[in-house]
Amino acid sequence: MKKNIFKIKKRELIIIAITLIVGISLGSLFFGSSSNNNKQALNHSETENVEKITWTCSMHPQIKKDKAGDCPICGMDLIPLQNNNNVEEADPNEIQMTESAMKLAEVQTYIVKKGAPEKSIHLLGKVKADERNIASLTARFGGRIEKLYVNYIGQNVRKGQKLASIYSPELNTAKQELLDAAKYKTENPSFYKATRNKLKLWELSDTQIDAIENSSEPNIYFDILSPISGTVTKRDVAIGNYVKEGNPLFEVINLRRVWIMFDAYESDLPWIKLGDEVSFTLQSLPGKNFSAKVSYIDPFINANTRVAQVRIEMRNSNLQFKPEMFVNGILKSKTASSSEQLLIPKTSILWTGKRAVVYVRVPNRETPSFIYREITLGAEAGTFYVVANGLSEGEEIASNGVFKIDASAQLLGKPSMMNPDGGKVSTGHNHSETKMSNEEMKAMDDKNTNVSYSKKVNNKFKTQVGEFVNIYLKMKDAFVATDEKMVEKEANNSLSALKNVDMKLLKGDAHIEWMEISKTLKENLNGIVKMKGIEMKRSHFSIVSNKIAEVIEKFGINLKSPVYLEFCPMAFDNKGAFWISKDKEIKNPYFGNKMLKCGEVKKEFNNN
Secondary structure (H helix, E strand, C coil): HHHHHHHHHHHHHHHHHHHHHHHHHHHHHHHHHHHHHHHHHHHHHHHHHHHHEEEEECCCCCEEECCCHHHHHHHEEEECCCCCCCCCHCCCCCCEEEEHHHHHCCCCEEECEEEEEEEEEEEEEEEECCCHHHHEEEECCCCHHHHHHHCCCCEEECCCCEEEECCCHHHHHHHEEEEEEEECCCCCCHHHEEEEEEEHHHHCCHHHHHHHHHHCCCCCCEEHHHHHHHHEEEECCCCCEEECCCCCEEEEEEEEEEEEEEEEHHHHHHHHHCCEEEEEEEECCCCCEEEEEEEECCCCCCCCCCEEEEEEEEEEECCCCCCEEEEEEEEEECCCCCCCEEEHHHHCCEEEECEEEEEEEEEECCCCCCEEEEEEEEEEEEEEEEEEECCCCCCCEEEHHHHHHHHHHHHCCCCCCCCCCCCCCCCCCCCCCCCHHHHHHHHHHHCCCCCCCHCCCCCCHHHHHHHHHHHHHHHHHHCCCHHHHHHHHHHHHHHHHCCCCCCCHHHHHHHHHHHHHHHHHHHHHHHHHHHHCCHHHHHHHHHHHHHHHHHHHHHHCCCCCCEEEEEEEEEEHHHCCEEEECCCCCCCCCHHHHHHHCEEEEEEECCC
């Protein structure tokens, strides 16, 4: 009995074991397959996520690749592009930049706000006599100069002082008529009055006429008296000269009050109004500052010089202001409108000739984004411009590194300064490739003119640039004098000075930049030497001038005194041209004596 029970249990244990094995096998078959499928699905999903990562360059955000590697432009390691949480809201024309890209490109922003537009205007002028205090004496009757009491120009005289004595038969006849009429003035008052008026028309005073009337017989000589107190500035007669009616005799000017006449260019006139204060200095009175208020603005523009006269008036009791002295003035003014207006920095604006362009930062983006916008500008306000239309208060715009953003927009086919409608620039290579062509890289470099290496440039290099500029200034003076041989001589000297600028003192991008600029300088200096005709030489000179201004801006300069960037709007058929000068006083190298004073100071360069 016990044996049977044991056998049954043993058989049941075998059945249970077999059942468990079969169950495990079936479970492994069904559930294991599902698990593998889940793992494969998970791995596939992860692979898809990896494949979706876009790699870009922190310095050149227009570069986008589907795998890690090096930037084809600068060779930096590519970084993964961060996803924008607001992609569904993004404008397709936005230019995205990472924070690190903004730092490397030196992109800075500015919040648009209202303010009172102010501007400091540099004015050049001269001391002039007050035209209301000028007395010109002419002969009212013919005669002979018998005596001179004023022997030289510059002699000071008082009102009523004798200047000369004249013998005039005509006047003597009129004097005798007065003596005869005076005897019968009671019986014939009209004739008596008429004889007195005749002498008054010859500018005899009542005192002189009374003296004639009270004398027993007329004096054959007549004294010419000064009508005002002042300085004799002209003497057109000598003893023994015969003069006719209307001939000039003397000019007397009262210099106790003088005018300071400044030249104001058209672009400055909106900033100048009556009552504005002008601070000024004179070269002959170093260390002294003067100021006065604008009392007159010329309503006309001079057709030749393209300037209007702005006048202030000064007391001159000690005669320290002498006519024709040069004066340097500064007028700090606001526009005629007293209301505050929108202002943006000049550095934020891209110019295309007709259009002004800014890049506006898109709000509410985790990744910095900018978008192209055309605006309308108002008056220039120092380092700012007034915005007439296109921006609102509180908007944020790029104020530095704008060319870098615009270059990215061009290469991505989005609206940009040179291509406002967008569209990919044709470069002649396979657009499926992310590698930039040489043309694209050059286009980007050409736009990157806001870069400044001044803080990193060796002072020795800046000194060498200063020596080159000093010789350029001599060439500029030769153009002012329209001396073709001297122009060629100084152009050759400039070429020698350019060779002495050691480019080995520059590193990296600065070195490459200098190589390109110096090449252009050399080509155009050679053009000045070889081209025939002063006008052809001037066309090359304008390019040299532009490049030198760019050199000073980008690399800095060491000079003993500041130099000035000056501009003539009428050069080259009103296209305008710049030049560098050591003086604020305009001496135009593009017209010489024909329009010597045509131009204005645009900027001052100091050591940097």
